[in-house]
Amino acid sequence: xxxxxxxxxxxxxxxVKHDYLEPLSLSVTALSARLGVSRKTLSAIVNERAGVTPxxxxxxxxxFNTSPELWLNLQRGYDLWAxxxxxxxxxxxxxxxxxxxxx
Amino acid sequence: xxxxxxxxxxxxxxxVKHDYLEPLSLSVTALSARLGVSRKTLSAIVNERAGVTPxxxxxxxxxFNTSPELWLNLQRGYDLWAxxxxxxxxxxxxxxxxxxxxx
DNA sequence: TGACATCGTAACCTTGAGCGTTACAATAGG
DNA sequence: CCTATTGTAACGCTCAAGGTTACGATGTCA
Numbered sequence: 001x002x003x004x005x006x007x008x009x010x011x012x013x014x015x016v017k018h019d020y021l022e023p024l025s026l027s028v029t030a031l032s033a034r035l036g037v038s039r040k041t042l043s044a045i046v047n048e049r050a051g052v053t054p055x056x057x058x059x060x061x062x063x064f065n066t067s068p069e070l071w072l073n074l075q076r077g078y079d080l081w082a083x084x085x086x087x088x089x090x091x092x093x094x095x096x097x098x099x100x101x102x103x
Numbered sequence: 104x105x106x107x108x109x110x111x112x113x114x115x116x117x118x119v120k121h122d123y124l125e126p127l128s129l130s131v132t133a134l135s136a137r138l139g140v141s142r143k144t145l146s147a148i149v150n151e152r153a154g155v156t157p158x159x160x161x162x163x164x165x166x167f168n169t170s171p172e173l174w175l176n177l178q179r180g181y182d183l184w185a186x187x188x189x190x191x192x193x194x195x196x197x198x199x200x201x202x203x204x205x206x
Numbered sequence: 207t208g209a210c211a212t213c214g215t216a217a218c219c220t221t222g223a224g225c226g227t228t229a230c231a232a233t234a235g236g
Numbered sequence: 237c238c239t240a241t242t243g244t245a246a247c248g249c250t251c252a253a254g255g256t257t258a259c260g261a262t263g264t265c266a
Binding site: 130131132133142143146147150152 | 240241242243244
């Protein structure tokens with residue numbers, strides 16, 4: 001029984017950086033202009049200080065010819081991991097009886 | 104070539120309602136207590152006036168013995184659809200040249 | 207070395223979502 | 237008639253995302 005102790009998931013910004021900016025010799029400034037967002041916004045994502053919103057996912061998908069889901073899936077993994085690390089009391093939630101029994 | 108004109112995706116709140124609350128004769132009040140959130144918060148989700156956050160996905164997954172991804176995937180589909188319907192200029196984003204060529 | 211591009215970020219402001227509490231009116235059931 | 241359940245409004249709080257402007261640090265190149 002594995003503890004399911006997954007490590008920090010890859011942040012979409014890392015992909016933008018390593019798989020697109022660097023290979024294509026694209027500058028943050030140039031890409032931000034192409035995406036139609038401020039340099040600050042893209043910089044924050046690339047430096048993992050902000051997440052990819054649905055709107056940004058659409059922009060990235062058009063710029064790099066990918067599916068918007070690709071970006072949102074990466075973001076979801078990251079956000080979920082972050083939420084798991086935060087104690088908000090969610091671990092105290094017990095299964096609904098009938099559901100547990102149905103098992 | 105289909106225009107990919109998908110219709111409004113199912114909101115996670117609808118699933119909570121039809122697949123859990125009703126079958127299990129659970130009241131919004133009872134479930135909210137079990138999830139450890141306010142009645143208002145759960146009500147908003149069930150009535151599709153709010154989305155499922157990563158934290159809520161974790162709570163739902165524990166309560167119903169599902170994966171948190173299940174809920175976040177539903178939410179992602181809904182949010183992406185909503186973003187597509189909104190004109191923020193994302194449709195004007197052009198593919199990065201080198202990417203287009205590599206095709 | 208000097209001119210210019212790029213970058214990360216801070217400071218400031220606005221908008222909007224999520225969540226909580228309290229309270230009220232409408233419904234449904236026993 | 238009494239009670240449980242509900243949706244929601246009214247408030248208040250916190251936080252994320254986005255924009256603009258500006259500054260200092262680095263790097264490149266003629």
